[in-house]
Amino acid sequence: MSKHFFTSESVTEGHPDKICDQISDAILDEILKKDKDAHVACEVTATTGMIHVMGEISTSCYVDIASVAREVVTSIGYDNTSSGFNGKTCAVITSIDAQSADIALGVNKSFEIKEENKFNDKNNIIGAGDQGLMFGFACNETPELMPLPISLAHKLAKKLTYVRKSGILSYLRPDGKTQVTIEYDDNKPIRVDTIVISAQHNELVELEQIREDIKKEVIFSVIPKNLIDEKTKIFINPTGRFVIGGPVGDSGLTGRKIIVDTYGGYSRHGGGAFSGKDPTKVDRSAAYAARHIAKNIVAAEIADRCEVQLAYAIGVAHPVSIMIDTFGTSKMSDEKIAAAVKKLFDLRPAAIIENLKLKRPIYKNLAAYGHMGREDLNVTWEKLDKVEALKKELSYKK
Numbered sequence: 001m002s003k004h005f006f007t008s009e010s011v012t013e014g015h016p017d018k019i020c021d022q023i024s025d026a027i028l029d030e031i032l033k034k035d036k037d038a039h040v041a042c043e044v045t046a047t048t049g050m051i052h053v054m055g056e057i058s059t060s061c062y063v064d065i066a067s068v069a070r071e072v073v074t075s076i077g078y079d080n081t082s083s084g085f086n087g088k089t090c091a092v093i094t095s096i097d098a099q100s101a102d103i104a105l106g107v108n109k110s111f112e113i114k115e116e117n118k119f120n121d122k123n124n125i126i127g128a129g130d131q132g133l134m135f136g137f138a139c140n141e142t143p144e145l146m147p148l149p150i151s152l153a154h155k156l157a158k159k160l161t162y163v164r165k166s167g168i169l170s171y172l173r174p175d176g177k178t179q180v181t182i183e184y185d186d187n188k189p190i191r192v193d194t195i196v197i198s199a200q201h202n203e204l205v206e207l208e209q210i211r212e213d214i215k216k217e218v219i220f221s222v223i224p225k226n227l228i229d230e231k232t233k234i235f236i237n238p239t240g241r242f243v244i245g246g247p248v249g250d251s252g253l254t255g256r257k258i259i260v261d262t263y264g265g266y267s268r269h270g271g272g273a274f275s276g277k278d279p280t281k282v283d284r285s286a287a288y289a290a291r292h293i294a295k296n297i298v299a300a301e302i303a304d305r306c307e308v309q310l311a312y313a314i315g316v317a318h319p320v321s322i323m324i325d326t327f328g329t330s331k332m333s334d335e336k337i338a339a340a341v342k343k344l345f346d347l348r349p350a351a352i353i354e355n356l357k358l359k360r361p362i363y364k365n366l367a368a369y370g371h372m373g374r375e376d377l378n379v380t381w382e383k384l385d386k387v388e389a390l391k392k393e394l395s396y397k398k
Contacts (some may be wrong), residue, residue, distance in 0.1 A: 008105040008264025009180040010147035010157040013368035014076050014174020014245070016252025020044035021261075021367040022076070023051065023069045024254045024276030030068050034061035034139050036359040039099045039129075039218035042276035044069070046252040048085075053094040057274065066092040072364070077165065082202065084173075086246040107180075127315035129281040130272075136290025136308040137267030137372075138298040144382070145295050146249035146373035148189045150221060150264025152180045154369045159218045160199055164392055169213050175245030183281055192223055194233045200245035211236040222230055261371050262287070267307050275367050279358035280349055286310045286319070289352045289383040290335070291372050296386040297324075302337065302394065304329035305353070310347060317348040330393060340393040344386060356380040 002281075011018055023044045031038045038059035045052045055268075073087025080086055094147055097123040138145040151294050154180040164172035181194035214236050255273025259265050272283030290308040297306045303326035311321045324338040346355065355358060357380050365377055375382050 003008060003183060003185045005181050005183055006147075006266065007146065007194070008153050008259075008266065009177060009179040009196075010150065010260055010264075010369065011178070011257060012157050012161050012174065014078065014161075014176065014249050014331070015257075016046055016175070016247045017254075017256040018252075019046050019073060019076060019078075019247065019253040020254040020258065022364055023053065023276035025071045025367040026051065026068050026072045026365035027063065028067055028276055029364050030063045031057070032359060032361045034063070035059045035341055037279060038278060040276065040278040041281065043254045044252075044276070045122065046085075046247040048248045050091045051091065051094045056097050056099045058099040065094050065096070073198065078246060082199075083246065084244060085246045107351065112303055113207075117155070123188035125218075125317075126280060127317050128349055130282060130283065131312060131314045132272050133270040133309055133311040134272065134282060134286040134290050135262075135268045135270055136287065136292070136294040136310075137263045137306065138291070139266075139305040140293040140298055142373075143374040144375050145298050147263055147266035149180050149182045150260075150370065151177045151373060152182075152192070153264060154182065154220045154365050154373075156195070156197060156218060158369050159222050160214075163217045167382060167386070169247060171202045171210075172207040173202065173243075173245055175242075175359070176202035189227075191229055192227045192232050194235070194237070195219055195223070195233045196382050196398075198239075199244055200242050203250075204241045207237060207240055208274045213281035215386060241291065251330035263372060267362065268309075270309075272348050274371055276365070279353045282312045282349055285349060285352045285356070285358055286380075288356055288358070288371070289345070289347055292356065292381040292383070293345055295382065296384055296390055297326075297337065297341075300390045301389045302326075302330055302390060303345075305331075306337075308341070312349075319347050322347070334395065340390060344389050344393060 023040045027042050028040050031040055040057050042055040053069060055067050069092050070087045077083060078085040078087050120232055125263040127336055137149055141148040142151045160176045163169040176199045179196035182189045183191045183193045199214060201210055254275050258269055259271050274284045277284045289308050294306040294308045297303055305327045307325045310319045313320050320339055324344055325332045326334055
């Protein structure tokens with residue numbers, strides 16, 4: 001295969017869309033602390049001087065939603081007027097209703113129980129919270145088995161936040177974006193071709209200082225030296241000014257960064273967002289399960305790359321389809337691998353929730369810098385606990 005380029009982006013926790021994701025997931029976490037069986041679908045918008053929390057929540061507990069939203073915003077760094085948005089003084093509006101009774105019919109009692117009388121398995125109890133398709137992906141480009149472009153973009157975004165919060169670059173403000181273009185040769189990453197960073201800053205700092213500081217403190221401390229050469233292009237605040245940022249510069253909305261949340265566009269995406277949804281929503285739980293499957297397949301060295309698609313019908317526990325695509329990188333047929341996956345992984349929502357321990361308040365920390373590859377958070381879908389079982393089932397020998 002000839003050389004080609006692939007680009008992925010990430011954003012910092014102060015990006016307006018990511019503010020909304022974090023508020024949605026912080027509310028979910030607070031509810032799960034008190035009511036692990038709550039049904040939550042929480043959306044947030046943010047704009048100049050205002051946060052609007054809306055959605056459908058059915059729970060037996062009380063959570064002070066406004067206080068949760070304010071704490072998230074101020075912890076990000078929007079805690080004074082100099083950053084353009086202040087979580088202490090902005091308006092917080094709530095519009096919350098209970099989960100639709102029609103949806104609850106399928107979630108609370110699955111098709112398998114109502115129509116097929118399959119009462120003998122606890123994992124038949126609940127059905128999928130919606131129809132839809134979810135993708136999981138893994139490849140052997142990085143230690144965490146993620147595509148290199150999104151892995152580096154996330155690391156740059158996290159470092160940009162670190163140098164701001166630690167005071168190393170105290171003139172930075174919370175909003176920011178990163179982008180990395182990787183050159184591939186025969187599907188192997190060989191070098192970084194382009195790096196783009198846009199970082200919000202106060203109006204007193206000179207552009208040249210910003211560019212030199214970010215090169216030194218962010219780019220050259222994150223990107224491996226062997227991936228940068230004299231042809232690597234670096235663009236830092238290419239417009240020349242980024243003072244107005246956050247919800248003042250652009251309105252924010254939960255679920256608008258689904259590619260940042262997953263694989264940076266390297267893999268297909270089913271379209272469903274994660275943040276603010278309890279794990280009965282397969283948009284979230286099945287996407288985590290699909291990543292778990294793909295990562296274990298690649299870790300078992302059954303394939304260099306693996307994409308998993310799961311599809312569900314609302315109210316039905318069992319997935320309606322399971323697809324494996326190894327892009328010609330496996331000596332085994334995709335059909336044989338799919339059969340092994342179907343045998344070894346219980347992909348009914350109740351089983352996913354139990355096996356991956358998804359009723360814990362773990363979600364706010366996932367709402368920035370990606371949901372996949374997060375070995376730093378020790379999330380269950382990143383565990384390599386099915387490697388040996390897959391090798392045994394497939395009688396695989398390298």
